[in-house]
Amino acid sequence: MQIIEVEPGFAVAPQLQPADMAELAQRGFRAVICNRPDGEESGQPEVDEMRARAQAAGLAFHHIPVSGGAFPEAAIAAFRAVRIGTDGPVLAYCRTGTRSITLETLANPQGRSASDRLKLAQAAGYDLSPFADRLGA
Structure with a gap:
């Protein structure tokens, strides 16, 4: 399981497996966000x-699917609400982690500048510069 820590309290990951949930709980995560729609590709575990x-391991689980490069305001608001409302570390995942870090960057739960958000994503290995205009950078 590959976990990319974006900052203390938030990490992203590529596709997780059901068996990973217990380890995530042991590592101290409190919530998991799935950003993939069911059936996106063959072999993907169902939500x-x-x-x-996740719940059996004591984790909160949130399904906020996005696809096709679209990040609707409702998904961004739902992601922000989970991030702000969770007491403890959150891990978000999708196929590669890109959708999850993009939602984090757009949701801006920490109230950071656009430049700082783009730098955090870059430091985690994700180039979100195509979103600079949407972020107001």
């Missing part, structure tokens, strides 16, 4: 199974 395993 219901991921939710059940």
Whole structure:
């Protein structure tokens, strides 16, 4: 399992497996956000199974799917609400981690400048410069 710490209290990951949930709880995460729609690709674990395993491990589980490069305001607001409302570390995942870091950057739960958000994403290995205009950078 590859976990990319973006900052203390928030990390992203590529596709997780149901068996990963117990380890995430042991590592101190309190919530998991899935940013993939069900059935996006063959072999992908279903959200219901991921939710059940997360909850069995004591983790909150949130499904905020986005696809096709679209990041609607409702998804951004839902992501922000989870980030702000969770007491403890959050891990968000999608196929590669890109959608998850993009939602974090757009949601801006820490109230950072656009430049700082782009730098955090870059330091984590994600180039989100195409979103600079949307961020007001």
